[in-house]
Structure formats: structure tokens, C-alpha cells
Amino acid sequence: MIKSIQILAFALAPSLICFTVLADQTQVDNQCPIQVIPGKSFGPIKIGGQIADILQSKMKIEGDEKIQDSEFVVTPVFHIRADKGVINEVWVEDLRKAPDCLVYRGKKIPKTLAVQEIQKFFHSCQKPDHRYGGNLVPCENAQLTIGYGMGNFMQVRVSDGTWLATEAVNSAIGSSGK
Numbered sequence: 001m002i003k004s005i006q007i008l009a010f011a012l013a014p015s016l017i018c019f020t021v022l023a024d025q026t027q028v029d030n031q032c033p034i035q036v037i038p039g040k041s042f043g044p045i046k047i048g049g050q051i052a053d054i055l056q057s058k059m060k061i062e063g064d065e066k067i068q069d070s071e072f073v074v075t076p077v078f079h080i081r082a083d084k085g086v087i088n089e090v091w092v093e094d095l096r097k098a099p100d101c102l103v104y105r106g107k108k109i110p111k112t113l114a115v116q117e118i119q120k121f122f123h124s125c126q127k128p129d130h131r132y133g134g135n136l137v138p139c140e141n142a143q144l145t146i147g148y149g150m151g152n153f154m155q156v157r158v159s160d161g162t163w164l165a166t167e168a169v170n171s172a173i174g175s176s177g178k
Contacts, residue, residue: 134149
């Protein structure tokens with residue numbers, strides 16, 4: 001019995017090594033399912049994590065811009081914002097173009113829902129916060145936000161819940177000042 005287990009393990013070893021490498025690469029680039037956890041994480045990116053860790057990881061970086069104390073990093077899947085080096089917001093720019101495996105509370109997020117339907121899909125959404133170029137709908141105590149508007153986009157954002165009041169974001173995306 002022990003010999004058959006050892007032979008099986010030896011026979012599977014190349015597959016296990018290959019799986020480990022692929023799992024690591026998928027986690028970096030496009031882990032499916034991509035869990036959306038309000039206030040906590042969006043896929044492999046953790047709210048409260050260090051932006052330096054993202055920049056030093058295997059994740060492909062398409063853009064990196066600093067505005068005052070905020071830093072905005074763009075990957076093929078995610079947009080990431082950090083203040084003073086701490087990640088406090090992660091989002092997909094357009095749900096319809098995101099990987100087809102975003103999951104919220106155990107349910108796959110449909111990519112084709114209209115704005116009103118997507119607001120019902122998420123929990124405890126409030127009235128839209130109107131901004132130049134679009135609207136932001138805070139849900140889950142502003143730890144999950146839906147962005148939509150001009151340019152025909154549908155963002156899904158996870159944050160620490162404080163980002164709507166951040167001055168750097170207001171100056172970067174423009175606030176209507178209600």
C-alpha cells in the first residue's frame with residue numbers, strides 16, 4: 001500500500017509542480033473566481049496592504065501615477081489606489097470587460113446587468129453621488145461602490161469606506177460639490 005501511494009505521488013509530482021506555477025501566475029494576473037469582499041479585498045489585492053508589494057510582485061503594471069499622497073496603479077484587471085503607501089481602493093474599470101468570474105457573496109456578478117439591476121444585486125446601496133463624468137453609488141457602508149456614467153462604463157469598487165471623502169480622489173476624478 002505504501003509503495004503504491006509513493007508511486008502515485010511520484011507520478012503526480014510533475015502535475016503538482018505545474019499546478020503550483022499556474023496557480024501562482026493566475027493569482028497574480030487573473031485568479032478565478034475573483035472574490036469581491038467589501039472593505040476587505042478584490043481578488044488577490046487586499047485593502048490595507050502595501051502598494052510597494054504590488055509594484056514588486058509578478059503582477060503586470062500598466063500604469064503608476066502619484067497625485068499628492070495618493071498613488072494610482074493600473075494592472076490588466078485592476079485599478080488600485082493607495083494613500084501614503086496603503087491600499088484603500090481596488091476596482092475594475094468596466095464590469096462588462098472584466099474577467100467573467102467576479103463573485104460577490106457566493107454569486108457570480110452578471111456582466112450584463114443595467115445600473116438599476118446591479119444596484120439591487122449588491123447590498124444596502126444608497127443614492128448616487130453625482131460626479132463630473134459619472135455617478136458613484138455607495139453600497140455596504142461605502143466599502144463597495146458602483147461607478148457608472150459618461151463614457152459608458154460600469155465600475156465595481158472595493159474600498160476601506162473612506163475614499164469618497166479623500167481630497168486627492170476628488171481632485172483626480174472631479175466632484176460636483178452637490
